[in-house]
Amino acid sequence: MKRNLLSFFAMMLLLSSALMAQIPQGYYDSATGLSGDALKSALNNIIKGHTEYPYSSTSTDVWDILKGADRDPNNPDNVLCIYSKFSVNAAAEYNNADGWNKEHVWAKSRGDFGTTKGPGTDLHHIRAADVSTNSARNNRNFDEAPTPYVDKGGTNNGATPAYTSDVDWIWEPPADVKGDIARMLMYMTVRYEGFDGEPDLELQEAYLDNVSKEPTQARLSTLIQWHLNDPVDDEERRRNNVVYSYQHNRNPFIDHPEFVCEIFDCGGTQPTNSAPVFTSSVVVDATENVAYSYNITATDVDNDNLSFSASSLPSWLSLTDNGNGSAVLSGTPLAAHVGVNSVGLSVSDGQVSAVQNFQITVVGENVSAGAGDLFFSEYIEGSSNNKALEVANFTGSTVDLSAYTIKKQTNGAGLWSGGLVLSGTLANQDVFVAANSSAVAEITSQADYTGGVGEMTFNGNDALGLFKNGVLIDIIGNFDGGSAYFAQDQTMRRKSNIQSPNVTYSVSEWDVLAKDTFTGLGSHVFDGGGEVPDVEAPSTPENLTSSNITENGFDISWSASTDNIAVTNYEVYLNNVLIANQTSQAYSFSSLNAGTTYTVKVIAKDEAGNSSTSASINVQTIAPDTQAPTSPGNLVSSNITENSFDISWSASADNVAVTAYEVYLNDVLVNTQLSQSYSFSSLNAGTTYAVKVIAKDEAGNSSAAANINVQTIAPDSQAPTVPANLAVANVSQTGFDVSWSASTDNVAVTAYEVYLDNILVETQASTNYGFTSLSASTTYIVKVMAKDEAGNTSAATQLSVTTKSAPSSKVLIASDFESGWDNWIDGGSDVSLYSGIRSYQGSYSVNLQDNSGTASAMTSATFDITAYNQIDIEFYYYSYSMETNEDFFVKYFDGSSWQTVASFVSGVDFDNNNYYVATLSFDASLYNFAANAKFRFQCDASSNSDDIYIDLVTITASNNATKSNLVHNVSSVYVKSGLELDENIENEVNIYPNPASEYFDLSLSLEQEVDLTIYIYDLNGRLVSSTKELNCVGDYTKRMNVSGLESGMYLVVVKGDDINFSKRLVVK
Template sequence: MALCSVYATYAQNGPIRQCPAHEILEKQNQNEKIAQKRQLVENHTRAFLEKRSKGQIQARTGVLTIPVIVHVIYNTTQENISAAQIQSQIDVLNEDFRMLNSDVSGVPAEFTAADVKIEFTLSQVTRKFSSKTSWGTNDAMKKSSQGGVDPIDPANYLNMWVCNIGGGILGYAQFPGGPASTDGVVMSPQYFGSRDKQPSGETFYLSSPFDKGRTATHEVGHYLNLRHIWGDGNCNADDFVSDTPVAGGPNYGCPNYPTKSCNNNGGFTSDMFMNYMDYVDDACMFMFTAGQKARMDAIFEPGGAREGLGSISGGCELPAPSGLASSNIDNNSFTLSWSAVSGAASYDVSVGGNVTTVSGTSANITGLTAGTAYACKVRANCDSGSGAYSSEITVTTTGSNCVAGPVTLTLVLDNYPAETSWSVTSGGSTVASGSGYSTKGGTVTETFNVGAGAYTFTINDSYGDGICCSYGNGSYTLRDANNNVIASGGNFGSTESVNYCTEGGTADTQAPTAPGNLSASGVTQNSATVSWSASSDNVGVTGYDVYVNGSLNGSTTSTSRTITGLTANTTYTVAVRAKDAAGNQSAASSINVTTLSDNIVYCSSKGNSTSDEWIQRVQLGSINNNSGANGGYADFTAQSTSLNNGSSYTITITPGWSGTVYREAYAVWIDYNKDGDFTDAGELVYSRSRTNASSVSGSFTVPANAPAGATRMRVSMKYNANPSSCETFSYGEVEDYTVVIGGSTRSVEVAEKAALGLHPNPAMTYTNVHFTVAGEAKDVNLSVFDVMGHSVYQKALGQVSGSHDETVDISGLKKGLYHVVIRGSNVNLTQKLLVK
């Protein structure tokens, strides 16, 4: 059995695929009968491959069609995925196993992709409501006695269960040789299907970056006896396939080519990370090899583990046509011709992925786009099937495919607009850009009147989850001067680019007006926010450049910018210029800003109440101070905790009493702007009165624009009246602490995107795990897993709320990559840890 899960990471990598297939396979093989049967499967496979290598068995040329039964088990209407989403998954399987996927063109020249010649047809869909919200991996969904659905004729049908597995698990499959009662593939609904095939007007329930149907391709590969591309080991392990390079481990995300992990990989320059059996994102896996096809073929041969599954049609031993050439090329058509193949009944001509069947040895291709390159190839057909495709040639139509300028961008932002930025470049220079957005779901319109030329539009998401569709319905659309759509999108990872060219328009030489009404706010020792009124332009303002003492500090599309890294008690000249898409800049408007002094003096409240009442304990994050009676005032600023912008925290104050319990009022202040007092708006973060001896707790949220760094928190308790931040108490007490504002802009309402930090990382003997738990206190587990999914460290943490730090001893771990995981109710955080 193979199992795939997704762990969320919080740097630029985004979520990653995890699949401890080898460990689960070995666990199932602890059953002696299953182990023996699996050994027979492997023996049969190797014997088949040896005979074929000697020419004793011909390669299968016919197409094997496997009927599929899909069992949808749902708890919510969203999980009850549509027929169109189910069919989209079948379509992806057919493309991937027949090498008809358009992205196969991205296979590097040193590797060769193969048509596996397996197709899938949807025979039946069953649907069943269940009160279960998650199913786990114990095969309960395959058993009606446990609320699931029994497999239907697994010897003759591929059974696929679609249900919420839980725990971030994408899916899992059973290798050949396992029990018939559990044979098949299980998928979570949000990873079953392809958003690329979503019909207009319908919304598929899918989660990026595993929303293109490739998880099912990966799992069906396991079902058909394929191992992971790195052999579930290191550079000395093997996946039992001869034409896949040895790799030291899995690849994640979308690696750059070449990426090589083993020197002893047969002379290849890179790992075959684009193989369906690696761990990369859906968009970056797009090939099987001939060796993998041969390994799959073995289980369908007489005596194979899946001999009765599917039916074969066609089959053809014709060679690939030679002499493919082009002629009569014009703006919208060209002619292809090739040498005849003896025995051919017809030919399939592929142009840009579109296939046309002709009877002769030439084809006139029409309806093409001017100035566009097309990949062309041809194969011969006989009465029983098709031969191999010829070598590919590229034919480019004449004329221009440039659009009429100017070009207009319509950008709809998602729920995290600050993560979105974009640029338009030409010849290595940026001619337009945008960033610094703050309005959730807002719409931005920009026009690029930059003349004729070739351009690249690039949109970025700093978090790596695009702008649609998990956290809002963001999108971008580029239109030409005639309102024709050049490109549109939104569902991508970290970045997406579109190339286009324009025929030009009237050159824009008019500069925007200068920004007005410059003002400064939020001035601290090391930062300040400068705001201004919007400029106007004949075409449109694309942004503002902000200068500090004559040097460019940064650009923004909003009408304010927070400047950081300043020196205390220093005067700076801040200037702002507006710009448009043509690169015209306005005159500068400027203002002088003086930062606060570093010599902050706080008032020290006085009083003596230890004979009556006092603050016994203060709890906030990593602060858990049993202070005891301390004469009315105590300086605990040596104790600190970290807080994140936009995050909510709970502070608990426990009183102490010498005898009688009185009415007491409590208050907490945080000097966010670090100006030496607590009188600014929002700095009184909590206040409450009580007439009993129990603890008091209250929540507060750190402002999103609070300056980063250390500042003071004041906690007060006063008899029978609300305390002020600076006073001499007759009956009361004050304690001072330090809080460190961390600067995160992510909302903790999205648990799976909360902060998890490791320091140091890489590490040798220990690492400090810092994380945040939103809302009420929760029990969580801290775990460390190796790359095979083995747990190497476990610790239960009781009732964690807000910011938390935990030191983990890693001195006993081997060098290598590990995953640190925090899990609890609505908490699922993961970060990579490199042990040196």
């Protein structure tokens, strides 16, 4: 317990101060002269904002205040429970469900406010109630009910002045607090109007089911009648003052009862019919072959005529209705009827009924004499801790066990032990089992007491005595009998003909059974009348709830019932019709009617046929959904074109849920969807379409249609205006930029087409374009036209642009390697600078061998050749030991990658031990002329003994290529045999000066007279000059005029009898 109960004097002081609390002067002035909603609003302003207390706390809380507000006037230390009228110790706050609890008269689930401050702790509607009755009331609706409520839980139990129903979810409080209940609920509707996050509580006529959390309570008309029939009394006024002393607000309907009919309509309220009430006490015992009779009486406050009927009646009983508010239940049971017989009676006034369900226990005729007192009926002294004693009651009535004690004498000597005091009550024809707590489950499951006390640790030589009020009345074994065993390792059962206890132990009264025999424990056969019948009914199935409610079905479930032996099955009823008989604790109903309230009842049964009281619940199936969704809102169109448009809309609302939208075009369904937008396509231009959207719910209800007409855009046949102000800028040798002013269109310009010499080069949205990779000194025609989305094209605007002239030519490389690498880069181990006879001119050349990639290559420096459109390359080479089909390459780097521009193959383009001159050219139409261009010679042989010797390399960039005559020429021309044939030829032929500008002298030594022809070729293979010299012999020199040649590289070829050689010439 969290704190001590307030002392009696402190409580009385608190109560006396509360009694002195009167209505403050002017408290209700603002409500004077008002009625209806205006009065309700005024009262809300008066009583809202009250002082709130916690539901449970170590400081002052709801528990504390209720002890004063609901104190029992006849016992100030107790509280008086509102429904049961039980007076319960105020200190027993809940007390493990055996004390009292805080009853929310406005059920806290109706509005789902729980126990939070505000409605959850408002003392004007919270009352003291014993725990089990509080639970039974649950959240039932308030109305007149037919069945008296009998409390069967806890220490405080028995008949109560409250009523309930097995059919409807209703509760009727005692008559003297009906008006109190009504005024509490009316207070709640005025105090809690939905402001500041509080619930908006209202009273209504329709019942709510047990799972509803709606902030309503029923039944209004009944509550008004209760208010009229049960006026405010002094006790109610006292309680109002007590609560006011804490909360500082009052219940206006207690201070001014007239406010009820000024806010609620009392004019049409008629007194309701009261249910009749059974006033007779049932007769529950009968004997075989002995006449049974029960005189039944009932009363009705409305003085209606009453009639009696039976819903459940054993075959040996008959019901006689006397017609004057009384009846007789009579009959004679036979041997077959021994046991428990269930009876169900009903009394009706023609409108409402009350029921009385009970059980009659029939005993055999040879049992009726009864035993003289309780006695030991079974003794178990088995393996280990398997120890148990059974005490039987066949006295003919229930016995209070507190007068009885079991004692033990250890080893047949000494005094009796202090004893095991029994507790509780023992019904007639029932047994009490005490067992060692460490015994096997077969024993402990039958035990009413388990423990390890000395009396439960006996052996076969320990005498055991049953004492009543300290006097021995029955014994097993002999007191002071010594240590000899009389009942070791065996089970003993009292014979059925033993009808009384015996203070002298006699083996003849007992049947001796084998060790660890437990089968008869828990029952006893007396006087041959058969085994004691099971008359104890199972407990009521608890927590009966419904779930998964649909239009046509629902599920129910409940907690397991308990029984003194075992629950064998549950009977499930629907509207009092047995639907199922099962062992499980759940059932599913189907094929029901929509919108219908069904009464479900579950009864637990045991093997003897005993039936529990029923657990009942009302369940209403979901009503058929006939409410259509709202019409889709804000239906609009967007993105309209000639052939398409989009629509969108706001979501519809539905009482259940919107499941789909139907989209129509010209009354034809085109789509069913859940999203709130749709795109139409493939439509006709310039056409008006009727669009309709309808919302649907799962029940198939359709909303009113949302409509809109949408016209697609008409075909566009108007061309854009001509692009104006076409201008050129940034003219270079290889490109230029153009720009123009934007065109206009009746819809929109979507693109511009840009042409070069009547060839479309670009379609774009911007109004400028840059041309690149053009030829120098070339005139181009540029044309621009505007287009719209419909494909309409404007007239063209055009201009001519001539690119700038490029420099004629430039020698990039002229390398003879006589002074080193001449800016070439040594690739690696398979490249070297060679000095010897395999050099074509002078002493040095570059030796390439093997196939080691760049390690077998020589690479030039970087050059910017973007101003040129042609490259001419000449070089001399000598081949040594190159195998057939082995080759070497000339490569070009175009700014991003290496390209092979020529390859020379052994056996095809050259033979070993000969000198050759190679020329090749390529232009900008084939390769990108980059700002970081490079050149490379690379060998692709098979070993280091396969060699190519490169000499006299000349690379020239020029603008000789034209748009109409782009070239890519490669040639390899034999010059002379290797030095293996003419070791001195290299020294006998000379061109000087080389490079030349005006002329050069060709000098050679001739051993005999010969006619010579001297040819000069450009690198394109064109003959640019020739001359014939006759009778040349000895040291011969010929001066050749080259002043008319353009700068560049040329090939001088000399031919005659047995003479055929060439020399490179560079003209500056």
